Amino acid sequence: MIDFGALAQSGIRALRAYDPGHDLVALRCHADRALLELGSNENSRGASPRARQAIVDALGSMHVYPDPLGGELKRALAGAHGIDASSILLGNGSHELLMQFAQVFSGAGDEVVVSQYGFAVYALAAQAAGATLRRAPALPRDHAAPRGHDLDALRAAIGPRTRLVYLANPNNPTGTWYAGAAFTAFLASVPEHVLVVVDEAYAEFVDAPEYASALPLLARHPNLVVTRTFSKAYALAGLRVGYAVAHPQLIAVMERVRESFNVNALGLAAAQAALADSDHLRASVAANREQRGALASALRQRGLAVSPSQANFLLVDFGDDTARVEAALVAQGVILRPMGGYGLGDCLRITVGTGAENARLLAALDEVMA
Secondary structure: OOOHHHHOOHHHHOOOOOOOOOOHHHHHHHOOOOOEEOOOOOOOOOOOHHHHHHHHHHHHHOOOOOOOOOHHHHHHHHHHHOOOHHHEEEEOHHHHHHHHHHHHHOOOOOEEEEEOOOOHHHHHHHHHOOOEEEEEOOOOOOOOOOOOOOHHHHHHHOOOOEEEEEEEOOOOOOOOOOOHHHHHHHHHHOOOOOEEEEEOOOHHHOOOOOOOOOHHHOOOOOOEEEEEEOOOOOOOHHHOOEEEEOOHHHHHHHOOOOOOOOOOHHHHHHHHHHHHOHHHHHHHHHHHHHHHHHHHHHHHHOOOEEOOOOOOEEEEEOHHHHHHHHHHHHHOOEEOEEOHHHOOOOEEEEEOOOHHHHHHHHHHHHHHHO
16 A cells, blocks of 8 residues: 555645544534534624625526636725735635745745644644744733733744744634734834734734734735634635735735635625625624623633633633533533643633523533533
């Protein structure tokens, strides 16, 4: 038998595929009740009605290739952010783009710097490109933002071989965030040949006054890249539409590896319609804010440690009882996200659901913990 692993390039040989959590399709098939899926940070409030209608309208053209450049969506995004369309790169979700930045700008002999407890895709991207991964320690648990990014530690980890820095704001899976002023100072200290990729997948959910998107800094820092997605606040996870914003010349280099027709026609249409429906977005974000606070309070009342969050999920510490609680909840049809793969084996990540979904979660949790 051929050892195909040995035929792969060195970075791929030891690579483990991205772990999406539970096999939800299999669980749905064998569940004796409807699953409560609170493990993937999906927006259970659903997509904009305009986006749904745009999908229906686009169905008649399914036999035709989508716009390979995504021109209309790019122009809509450019208008929304006050930037030029040449600064935008579309992706099949932001996951695709995060992987490609490492593929294009790093390789064997280079280093990629990430924060401890950062999104798992950053490490996968570095390893797949054959680069060396350097993890900067996160903030300690007794900090105001426990397990959050330590920008000073990230800066200290940057060395002469560093080509990329990945960080998320807010961060997945911790929900933590850093202040805009702190990031401005950090970015000013980074050598200009080092690309800083800021993943803002959850930016729309933020209401902390000290938070600031990195987008306004793009004009002063050509080594800055900001990624966004329509999967979370816009509730289009099933269509896989993301984008990156960066200097036009950087985007032009990335276009060389972009897969042709990488964003499908339904995704392009739905994303443009969702972007235009600001009322639906505001209502969805407001509902998340209300339920996030209520759920965090309810969990703390049960004696659980809940990390501060500005996203649509909570990181909750269950201590030594984590594995038992998680398995018992699965048996009741309540699916949360185990965090062992992130080095957080004593925690579960809980997506903020609707009021009814959160009530079901808390009832199941009370039974399990009793």
